[in-house]
Amino acid sequence: MHCSNPLALYNMYKLECAGSFYQSNYRILLATNPRSPSSNEDDFMAIGSQDDALLELEKQLNRLHRSIRIAIQDYLKPLEGKRHRTLQENQKAVNQIQKLLERYGLRIQCPECGTPSILRVSPRKNAVDGVFVFDHKVKGKRTFHGGRTTLPLMRLVEKPARSAK
């Protein structure tokens, strides 16, 4: 039915507004008055169902995370043995890599000792555009391994969980 009377339209609009106002209040009432615990058996989760769902989710996320790691590894592979012309450019490049790895919870494995580490560029007397070093803790002490003038092989590993103290 088409209604062209502006007053009738306005009244319909008012009714609609009142209706939705009532509805939203009703929803709030429902939300603030939870059902009594005994009201519905369907509310209860089956024993272990949340754990099973979490386990399944973790499996899926692990697969996704592995794909992410492989994709980043593929991006890094062609960079091995390359370098930029200035210290600033090398530092910028390494910062970009580290930002990416940080976002996905990854570290670069030190080729010398195997410890997950952060790649950095440090200036040296004999290499003004810097050398690439692996920054990590060895036996609790901050240590730098590496020192090549070109980007090293960057093998990705999971970032270790923070040790609880």
Ligand SMILES: [Zn+2]
């Ligand atoms: Zn090392």
